[in-house]
Amino acid sequence: MxxxxxxxxxxxxxxxxxxxxxxxxxxxxxxxxxxxxxxxxxxxxxxxxxxxxxxxxxxxxxxxCPHAEQIAKAIAKRDKARIIATGSSALNLLGLSTQIPLKLVFLTDGSARNIKVGKQTIQFKKTNPKNLSIEHRLSNLIIQAFKAIGEKNVTQEQIDKIQTIIDQSNERELLYQNLKNAPVWMQKILSR
Incomplete structure (x- = not known):
């Protein structure tokens, strides 16, 4: 019982x-x-x-209440799926934005779906395996944050903030290794 x-x-x-x-x-x-x-x-x-x-x-x-990322991770674990936070979610999780998005979007190799949690929506978008090939969370967040900002819109302040995050992590070498799989324009920005 x-x-x-x-x-x-x-x-x-x-x-x-x-x-x-x-x-x-x-x-x-x-x-x-x-x-x-x-x-x-x-x-x-x-x-x-x-x-x-x-x-x-x-x-x-x-x-x-559990936060949306915690809910998304639990659903992914149950479904044996991989997820990556994208867009404004990645920016918020890295501290590049203080705005808490009402719609959190995660790329996944599991089922595509939307889940309403209070006023927020968690969206799982099906993606190809290549986008999920890096299994390191921080590397994925940095790549997705840069994608959300866009090549032409990246500011020096954002680059400095990401550099500080990389410097403070205990996984600097792993991060730089993983970021070699990022688009070339991101690699150029990070190598400066």
Missing amino acids: LDLRTIEKRVNKGDVFFISDFTEFGNYEAVRKALQRLTKDGKVKRIAKGVYFLPKIHERLGII
Whole structure:
């Protein structure tokens, strides 16, 4: 029987989980109904169809919801898919933009889909394997950030910020190795 104690033994507060994580306690429909009851009682929160989280409560802020990237990573892990943040998401994650995008776009080799999370939308866009060939997260974020900015729009301030990020990482050599797979114009900017 699926109850809150069973969930708490498996899932940390604030973590994202799915119906399929608990099907050993009953068939899919039974688990769905149990999670529906727990959601109605406020013990579990529903993010989207089949996607839940165990509430983490802050004394001043109340319920702390998982952030969109955490949700996207959990879905990718469940689906055994790779994802890369693109556009304004990559810029925000690198600190090149303070704007939190309402639509987060991730390239994936999994299923293309949109998931509504509150006021935000997480979009998974199917892409070719070449775009996912670099498995290093920071390398991917830098490449996607440059793509979002565009070759003609890159400022010295943005280059300096990315250079600082590279210098502060403990993976500088790996980063530069991975960035050799980036478009030539990005390689020229980074080699300056």
